[in-house]
Amino acid sequence: MMFKTPKESxxxxxxxxxxxxxxxxxxxxxxxxxxxxxxxxxxxxxxxxFQGKEDLLLTIPxxxxxxxxxxxxxxxxxxxxxxxxxxxxxWWYFRRVEETPLDAKIVYLFLKTNANFMATDVxxxxxxxxxxxxxxxxEGVKSxxxxxxxxxxxxxxxxxxxxxxxxxxxxxxDQAYSLFDNLDETFDILVRAFVK
Amino acid sequence: MMFKTPKESxxxxxxxxxxxxxxxxxxxxxxxxxxxxxxxxxxxxxxxxFQGKEDLLLTIPxxxxxxxxxxxxxxxxxxxxxxxxxxxxxWWYFRRVEETPLDAKIVYLFLKTNANFMATDVxxxxxxxxxxxxxxxxEGVKSxxxxxxxxxxxxxxxxxxxxxxxxxxxxxxDQAYSLFDNLDETFDILVRAFVK
DNA sequence: GCGCTTTTCTAAATATCATTAGGATATGGC
DNA sequence: GCCATATCCTAATGATATTTAGAAAAGCGC
Numbered sequence: 001m002m003f004k005t006p007k008e009s010x011x012x013x014x015x016x017x018x019x020x021x022x023x024x025x026x027x028x029x030x031x032x033x034x035x036x037x038x039x040x041x042x043x044x045x046x047x048x049x050f051q052g053k054e055d056l057l058l059t060i061p062x063x064x065x066x067x068x069x070x071x072x073x074x075x076x077x078x079x080x081x082x083x084x085x086x087x088x089x090x091w092w093y094f095r096r097v098e099e100t101p102l103d104a105k106i107v108y109l110f111l112k113t114n115a116n117f118m119a120t121d122v123x124x125x126x127x128x129x130x131x132x133x134x135x136x137x138x139e140g141v142k143s144x145x146x147x148x149x150x151x152x153x154x155x156x157x158x159x160x161x162x163x164x165x166x167x168x169x170x171x172x173x174d175q176a177y178s179l180f181d182n183l184d185e186t187f188d189i190l191v192r193a194f195v196k
Numbered sequence: 197m198m199f200k201t202p203k204e205s206x207x208x209x210x211x212x213x214x215x216x217x218x219x220x221x222x223x224x225x226x227x228x229x230x231x232x233x234x235x236x237x238x239x240x241x242x243x244x245x246f247q248g249k250e251d252l253l254l255t256i257p258x259x260x261x262x263x264x265x266x267x268x269x270x271x272x273x274x275x276x277x278x279x280x281x282x283x284x285x286x287w288w289y290f291r292r293v294e295e296t297p298l299d300a301k302i303v304y305l306f307l308k309t310n311a312n313f314m315a316t317d318v319x320x321x322x323x324x325x326x327x328x329x330x331x332x333x334x335e336g337v338k339s340x341x342x343x344x345x346x347x348x349x350x351x352x353x354x355x356x357x358x359x360x361x362x363x364x365x366x367x368x369x370d371q372a373y374s375l376f377d378n379l380d381e382t383f384d385i386l387v388r389a390f391v392k
Numbered sequence: 393g394c395g396c397t398t399t400t401c402t403a404a405a406t407a408t409c410a411t412t413a414g415g416a417t418a419t420g421g422c
Numbered sequence: 423g424c425c426a427t428a429t430c431c432t433a434a435t436g437a438t439a440t441t442t443a444g445a446a447a448a449g450c451g452c
Contacts, residue, residue, distance in 0.1 A: 165357030
């Protein structure tokens with residue numbers, strides 16, 4: 001990645017350091033001193049780039065989810081059929097999680113903790129990421145590919161719940177296996193619940 | 197509830213205070229001073245009862261989950277058929293969550309954050325709570341009530357994932373509605389994925 | 393009631409860490 | 423070279439978790 005200004009580059013160094021330390025030791029145990037040191041500057045300098053520790057934490061998911069959002073549409077582009085889109089969504093998302101496990105860990109393990117997470121920008125982006133699933137289910141019902149009596153909102157809850165659970169387990173178990181183990185089988189079972 | 201010793205009663209007062217403050221303001225923002233004050237003693241006295249703030253936090257889910265465990269077997273006793281047991285499990289669990297939302301909030305929003313959650317007693321109790329579901333799915337497959345090719349472990353992931361997602365949403369949205377809204381419909385969709 | 397022990401508590405000290413203040417140093421335009 | 427600005431550092435400050443030292447209170451055998 002290239003950075004226009006040296007400021008951008010420093011900011012990025014801080015983010016990378018924070019990502020590593022937060023994911024490794026958790027939000028509380030990772031100190032601002034540690035993060036600054038890892039990034040190669042003093043604590044005070046860090047406050048030129050971020051309002052505080054919490055701001056730094058929230059910046060990480062914000063970037064990650066924004067990046068996902070901008071990629072999502074391109075990934076689903078040209079795919080025909082709700083089930084095919086669903087499948088693509090799942091495989092794409094899991095791949096992204098496997099590629100950037102530190103970000104995923106912060107999102108899944110440390111974000112909801114935050115008292116006012118619901119008020120953050122991250123949350124509205126997550127909603128965007130998930131609202132796409134709602135569209136897919138609505139399309140599936142409308143086109144007749146899925147059961148006419150399927151409540152898209154409930155279907156989405158089941159789908160997201162399953163995804164998040166699989167990811168959380170994987171993160172808590174230190175990514176000791178592949179997220180794609182049994183994924184075909186899981187997907188087939190889920191689809192069975194949605195289609196006629 | 198009755199307490200044998202005054203020590204038990206004080207300990208309980210501290211736990212109740214902590215529960216309220218943790219659930220309200222989050223782990224970090226709830227200070228030890230606040231908790232002690234709410235419980236009617238000085239900070240130092242609290243350390244006679246708990247090793248520290250983190251110990252206090254972990255005690256809350258520990259009690260809650262232990263209590264659930266001891267209730268679970270009684271609840272499922274006498275129920276015939278895997279699907280019926282599954283249904284009972286879901287309704288029972290959601291009822292318990294609605295009855296004790298503060299505990300649920302701490303378990304679902306603050307526990308996984310804890311870096312070494314996997315090493316705690318709570319975690320092994322949670323596993324116990326969930327292993328029961330595995331038994332139910334295995335029974336369902338064996339008895340022919342569910343598909344012979346159903347992988348019980350995957351079925352459990354889907355079931356738990358859905359449950360946890362519904363609960364987490366409800367907690368993040370300040371319990372503004374009933375957990376039982378749409379529960380019948382959700383359950384039916386899930387069952388469709390598992391049975392022939 | 394009276395010593396004695398144990399439990400329960402407090403006020404004050406200590407330690408850790410996020411955050412800020414104020415000043416130093418580097419960088420780029422002239 | 424010199425000013426302006428951006429970037430950084432050392433050294434406080436303040437909040438808060440935890441410990442210490444020991445006082446008050448409660449139980450108890452006599």
